[in-house]
Amino acid sequence: MIAAKQVEPDVSKRSVELRDSPEGWRAQLGAGHPxxxxxxxxxxxxxxxxxxxxxxxxxxxxxxxxxxxGEGERETSEMPATCLCD
Structure with a gap:
């Protein structure tokens, strides 16, 4: 049987890129102060x-x-025309 080997990503280049980015700052904060x-x-x-x-x-x-x-139209047509004048 062939044994499974877990592949580790090369983070050496990525860690340099992340150090000066907001993502890197957040990762450092999460590691130092969870x-x-x-x-x-x-x-x-x-x-x-x-x-x-x-x-x-x-x-x-x-x-x-x-x-x-059409809501306003029905109301006006069903109401009697009255004048509330003084």
Whole structure:
């Protein structure tokens, strides 16, 4: 039988590229301070969810003010014409 050999990626070039990038900074933070990295992730997700919720509220705000097609026409034609003049 042939034994399976696990191939290791060559990270020597990649580590140099990552060192000066935001991805590298985040990886170093995660390795050195896993609790802080986790807290930053939680805050990021919460801010994203707050932004989505605010956008949904802005989208839903004008919906109750909209009329369906033909809704206003039926109401005016069924109502008697009265004048509320003094």
């Amino acid at each position: 609790k802080l990295s986790n807290d930053i992730s939680i805050v990021s997700v919460l801010l994203l969810l707050i932004g989505v919720a605010l956008n949904l509220l802005q989208f839903a705000e004008p919906l109750p003010k909209m009329r369906l097609a």
